[in-house]
Amino acid sequence: MIDWLSGSASATAAASHLDGAALGPIWAIPFAGLLLSIALLPLAAPHFWEHHFGKVAAFWALALLLPCVVFFGAVRAAAEVLHTLLLDYVPFILLLFTLFVVAGGISISGNLRGTPSTNTAILAFGTLSASFLGTTGASMVLIRPILKANQDRLYRTHVFVFFIFLVSNIGGSLTPLGDPPLFLGFLKGVDFLWPLEAMFLPMLFMSGPLLGLFYVIDRVAWNREPIEVRGKRRGSGQIRIEGLHNVLYLTAIVVIVLASGIWSRGATLAIGLGIELPVSGLIRDGTLIAIALLSWKTTKHSIRVENCFTWAPMQEVAILFAAIFITMIPMLAMLKAGAAGPFGPFLTLVSGPDGQPVDAAYFWLTGLLSSFLDNAPTYLVFFNLAGGDPQELMGPLASTLLAISAGAVFMGANTYIGNAPNFMVRSICEERGIKMPSFIGYMLWSGTILMPLFVVVTLIWFW
Numbered sequence: 001m002i003d004w005l006s007g008s009a010s011a012t013a014a015a016s017h018l019d020g021a022a023l024g025p026i027w028a029i030p031f032a033g034l035l036l037s038i039a040l041l042p043l044a045a046p047h048f049w050e051h052h053f054g055k056v057a058a059f060w061a062l063a064l065l066l067p068c069v070v071f072f073g074a075v076r077a078a079a080e081v082l083h084t085l086l087l088d089y090v091p092f093i094l095l096l097f098t099l100f101v102v103a104g105g106i107s108i109s110g111n112l113r114g115t116p117s118t119n120t121a122i123l124a125f126g127t128l129s130a131s132f133l134g135t136t137g138a139s140m141v142l143i144r145p146i147l148k149a150n151q152d153r154l155y156r157t158h159v160f161v162f163f164i165f166l167v168s169n170i171g172g173s174l175t176p177l178g179d180p181p182l183f184l185g186f187l188k189g190v191d192f193l194w195p196l197e198a199m200f201l202p203m204l205f206m207s208g209p210l211l212g213l214f215y216v217i218d219r220v221a222w223n224r225e226p227i228e229v230r231g232k233r234r235g236s237g238q239i240r241i242e243g244l245h246n247v248l249y250l251t252a253i254v255v256i257v258l259a260s261g262i263w264s265r266g267a268t269l270a271i272g273l274g275i276e277l278p279v280s281g282l283i284r285d286g287t288l289i290a291i292a293l294l295s296w297k298t299t300k301h302s303i304r305v306e307n308c309f310t311w312a313p314m315q316e317v318a319i320l321f322a323a324i325f326i327t328m329i330p331m332l333a334m335l336k337a338g339a340a341g342p343f344g345p346f347l348t349l350v351s352g353p354d355g356q357p358v359d360a361a362y363f364w365l366t367g368l369l370s371s372f373l374d375n376a377p378t379y380l381v382f383f384n385l386a387g388g389d390p391q392e393l394m395g396p397l398a399s400t401l402l403a404i405s406a407g408a409v410f411m412g413a414n415t416y417i418g419n420a421p422n423f424m425v426r427s428i429c430e431e432r433g434i435k436m437p438s439f440i441g442y443m444l445w446s447g448t449i450l451m452p453l454f455v456v457v458t459l460i461w462f463w
Helices: 004-012 025-044 046-072 074-103 116-133 135-149 157-166 180-187 194-224 246-262 279-298 301-306 312-327 329-336 344-350 359-370 375-385 390-394 398-414 420-431 439-462
Strands: 107-109 240-242 268-272 275-278
Touching: 025 046, 025 312, 025 329, 025 439, 046 074, 046 312, 074 135, 074 246, 074 275, 074 279, 074 312, 074 329, 074 420, 107 135, 107 301, 116 135, 116 157, 116 194, 116 246, 135 157, 135 246, 135 420, 157 194, 157 420, 157 439, 180 194, 180 246, 180 375, 180 398, 194 398, 194 439, 246 279, 268 279, 275 279, 312 329, 312 420, 329 375, 344 359, 344 375, 359 375, 359 398, 359 439, 375 398, 390 398, 398 439
Parallel strands: none
Antiparallel strands: 107 240, 268 275
């Protein structure tokens, strides 16, 4: 769910202190209810959802918190929530906020037309850049240029669905910078270049057909556009980039948060209730806030006006993900309980009768759980189930590590909440007047297009 830049918080944040083995499926109701609300209410009651989504999110968060107070006590419930908010949610939302502000200060103008060739080139560039900027960074930088290029088109929803598939997810496969699971693997001892060596062919297999299919779909859609849209030129012939100094801020974000992940975490600040905040994380978060303020102060207001910059997408993501992080607490606890928890029957599928790992099961279970839960701790659960020894996982069990890594990274594209930039891209598009698929509608897109590719990936690499 979260991007690699904020994944460092999840790396140190202990899982929920709740005993997942003692929890029953009933504790999943608030999380399931929130997901169903996000999926169904925008369709069934769009006006209500638009004006009251914050109240719906608060309702489901309280639906978890109040039973926690009753069964575990107010102090324990407060410790669980503060632990999650301070160590996971705050770094996540601060990173997203900073990238949103900085990327919103970069404007690309000129003759940028959303032709099939131009759109495919932008998606290909974004797919490659996601492994170095992170999927959230690449998504925030490129979403506005591709929005601007396609602003006159009538048939364009598919452009942003494929943008989520490629730039917001699959593109982050080749380095630990790309996505949080790979970053956590790096912190656990997996070589920095291992993803490039092991995941290059699976990533190429996924992205190549997707780009080809996108071009065909976009070409058909382009041919349906009115002649005045296809023949229209946009602005001057030369493409102009304004706010280019924000690229330096983007580079600083990558360096600072990568350093905070590698930096020794021995120094902590105790704030009570058993919660200790890593000093490296506090320095990182403070620096991110400073970068956001610098970008805001040093970027001309006219650039953000040109980008149609508003706070509405950030507000929606901040509110909904606060509730998601809270209601997800018992879900992660049950997952991390392993075979002793409610997920135990599923987790036993990853080993055969002879005790050898079943790579196909690792791929699908890691991926499907990562589609709805935080893919960073999900990756760690299966990493540890496979033995947790990075040398063995890069050696005799390399195919198992590949299955875990590919499942966590690729299948984040299955839902809007599978990775942080998915929901942010959707919110920015809708704020700009583009009708995006509903939660279920998006899953129909991903199920139709991605699932067959995942099956073939399974047959080639994990069967």
